[in-house]
Amino acid sequence: MTDPAGPPAETPATRAAEQAEQRAETRAIRRRWITIGEGVAVAGVIIAGLSFWNSWQEREDAAAQRAVEQQAERSAQRAKRGRVMLVTVAADDDGIQFAAQAGCALQSTTIRFPTALGVGEQSTVLDHRIETGWIDGPLLKLTDGGADRREGRLPVLIDARCIDEAGERHEAAIYDVIWRTEPGFLNGRSLRLRGLVRREGVSGDGQRRLDTLWTGP
Known part of the structure; x- marks a missing residue:
């Protein structure tokens, strides 16, 4: 049987509560996006740092290898010159x-x-x-x-x-x-x-x- 009184009438207090809830949800969504953006930015910085480190380490390793090879070549030349x-x-x-x-x-x-x-x-x-x-x-x-x-x-x-x-x-x-x-x-x-x-x-x-x-x- 249908309620003859119908849905309760919307009051200013109800509207204010709904608006406050919507604003809170909007702020929460905004905070989540900000948090995700910050995470992406931090991850980008970390990846860039790791890439820089790897590149620097590769250059250092290559330089060390060249130094070893040059030293070996000089030693071989000295040994050859001594013969x-x-x-x-x-x-x-x-x-x-x-x-x-x-x-x-x-x-x-x-x-x-x-x-x-x-x-x-x-x-x-x-x-x-x-x-x-x-x-x-x-x-x-x-x-x-x-x-x-x-x-x-x-x-x-x-x-x-x-x-x-x-x-x-x-x-x-x-x-x-x-x-x-x-x-x-x-x-x-x-x-x-x-x-x-x-x-x-x-x-x-x-x-x-x-x-x-x-x-x-």
Whole structure:
């Protein structure tokens, strides 16, 4: 049954309450949008800061890597500049003639042999050679009783000095003397030296390292 009285009449107090409620809701909505905007702005600042940091860190890492590479290159250049690097010039029945790498004038060398070979230290100043006569007796004796034709390597320690446009270089290094035995006159044998090959640089007690490398022919 319908209420004959109908809906209650709107009063000024009711309208004021509704308006106050609408204004409060509007302010709440405005505050929410402001809060969202502030959050977006803060997030933007954080993202920009992180991007800047990453970019700066990448530049720092790249600079550090370049510094490491440059230092390694300088160290390699210094090591290379410190090398004398002897090379074979000629090999004949009398021995091996050698010289320093191109551009470095060889001044002197001291050549040492494995202790077990029983060959004394040798030095060169003007004519830089390893003479066959220094080592043929011991090597032929050690290889006696086998085939006439044999090949092998004899490690020797060479302390060398040379001079180029940058100054003096000095290096102690172990080289392999490549040798071969051949049949000689009246069933004898002869020793021929064929070349000089660098094995490794040494520091400290080079003679001990040399003796370790020598295991016999």
